[in-house]
Amino acid sequence: MFSQSEENYIKAIYHLGVEVTKGISTNAIAKRLETKASSVTDMIKKLSEKEVVVYKKYQGVTLTDFGKKTAANIIRKHRLWEVFLVEELNFSWDEVHEVAEQLEHIKSPKLIDELDAFLGYPKRDPHGDPIPDKDGNLPQIQKSLLATLQKNEKGVCVGVNDTSSEFLRFLDKQEIGLGQDIEVLDKEPFDDSFLVKINGKEITISNKVANNIYIQKK
Amino acid sequence: MFSQSEENYIKAIYHLGVEVTKGISTNAIAKRLETKASSVTDMIKKLSEKEVVVYKKYQGVTLTDFGKKTAANIIRKHRLWEVFLVEELNFSWDEVHEVAEQLEHIKSPKLIDELDAFLGYPKRDPHGDPIPDKDGNLPQIQKSLLATLQKNEKGVCVGVNDTSSEFLRFLDKQEIGLGQDIEVLDKEPFDDSFLVKINGKEITISNKVANNIYIQKK
DNA sequence: ATAAATTTTTAGGCAAGACTAAAAATTTAT
DNA sequence: ATAAATTTTTAGTCTTGCCTAAAAATTTAT
Incomplete structure (x- = not known):
């Protein structure tokens, strides 16, 4: 222990x-x-x-392998609690981290198994990060930074890199969230910013922002 | 803090x-x-x-008054978590204590308020103990030990005194739980044991047991 | 009322986990 | 290749929360 x-x-x-x-x-x-x-x-x-x-x-x-397994288990707990907080207790995705940092240390195998079942065995946390299974295995999906997309490529938002409150609240303001369709309409060479279509609206996104959003291409 | x-x-x-x-x-x-x-x-x-x-x-x-309020708040957290564990995560009432002992120390006012709402503002924990409100006030109901009932008195089980696993599992075995109707059919002067009717069945209960079950008379 | 027993406090230490300051090792620059 | 800068480790200290052993205060018994 x-x-x-x-x-x-x-x-x-x-x-x-x-x-x-x-x-x-x-x-x-x-x-x-x-x-x-x-x-x-x-x-x-x-x-x-x-x-x-x-x-x-x-x-x-x-x-060590033992260390990795231990780490995966802590992360599993952290991310399951995050799902619980967002899905069941009305937390927003920028509020969960601090509380999950505490909850991840609770010792009770039954608790975490039951929580997993209660939540319907979620695969990802509210930031799109994968939840390790009981054996510590991570479901890996291939994802790309929005910043790497070319003009006219389309994709869906599957995660974020920066998880700070500032960034997450910024995304909320722009109506960007997990599952959101995003299309790159144009790239501006001057400052490497992006013109994208989100929710039918055209908005400009800085390069910094584009480097913190993960996309699954389609 | x-x-x-x-x-x-x-x-x-x-x-x-x-x-x-x-x-x-x-x-x-x-x-x-x-x-x-x-x-x-x-x-x-x-x-x-x-x-x-x-x-x-x-x-x-x-x-001090401050100390009492602090205590009530900790107990509030403990009991709300117990409700959560039993109602939502399939814990039995003899399994909750150890985990709730850990969960009660999580620091997050929002967490506990949301949990309270999520659970439907429960008034009592799985052992029948009252849950303090946000201001630390306890809803007091009048309850009597089963041991104090007279022959032919009736009541409903509203709590337990001993909350050890042994006792709680014993009650499960006898099909005694919160809300259970209990009628005293007879008292045995020799060993102060009780003949009671529970779920239509007549069973004998030792004095020790009768001193650990709270009843609301009716 | 005094002795004996019990309870409570003090004094001194220990382990975990952090810190500062200084020494040692390594890396980078000239 | 050596000096300078950086990183890492060591040594010693602090706080929290616990312990043992002994001293002090209180309570109980005679």
Whole structure:
């Protein structure tokens, strides 16, 4: 069994390690968890003894298979709770994170299995991120950043990269959400902004925004 | 804001203080929380500084009004989560306590208000205990121990005193639950046991059991 | 009323998890 | 290749919440 603090480190290492082969640096973990590098070193030693990570001094850390499974389970809980908050308790997608950060640490296998069933075994959370199954497997779909689409390509919004409240509320204002059809009408070479059609309306989207919206092409 | 540990102390003091006018003893708190008296003294000093309790050396503690309100809020969360677990996630009434002990510490006013609404503003938890409202007020109903009923009195089960798994599972086996009609057919002077009619069946109930079931007379 | 038993508090320590400051190792720049 | 900059680790400290052992206060018994 892991403490909340240990779980937070495991999750951070997991997220930092997605599509990276080298070890995760002490500094990167410290930055993500808003803590100090020396604290990270301490915790890494502990997680290493518990065989959650592989660690060699000055070389960063990698999750073991056990560590990955542990991480997937924490993320599973986090995302299921997010679904619950949005679908059942009227939270908006920019409000869920803080509460899910707490709920993900509740220890009860039955609770999470029942919650999963209660929610109808959802595959994705309110931000479009996949929910790991009980064995830690992620359903992968292929998705592209809106910014990579060419003129006249169409797709449907399947996720976001930035999940900050500011960005999510901006999307709400623009009526962009998961499942929303988006068509690229034009790209402006000057500032790499996009002219897109959403809900029948034509709106301009900055390059920064286009780099934070995931699209499934069609 | 209080730590989980502080919240557990506040709750313990509240429960020990129901229908008691004197201060709660250090030892009583230690026993309830399965900790040592010296640890209790430490925590009591802290809670006293935070104006949650009134404390004079060697005289036990009492909750301040602020402390009572805090306690009621924790209990509100605990009981609402219990309702959720039983009504929505298929937990039985003997399984909920441990998980609710964790969930009660989640910090989010919106979460608990929405949960309350989602559940339809329940007045009582699965054991028949009243759920405090947002201001900390308890709906009090008058209830009597089954053991105090006379021959031929009738009532409905509205709560339990002992909430241990053993007792609750015993009640399940006897098909006794909240809302169950119970009629005292006879009392046996020899061992103070009861002959009662439940669900049309006549069964004998020990005095110990009768002292742990609350009845609303009718 | 005093002795014995009990309860409560104090004093000192320990583990987890964080921090600061300084040392050591590594990487980058010249 | 060496100096400078950066990253990482070590060493020592702090807080929270717990512990044991001993001292102090209170209660109970004789």
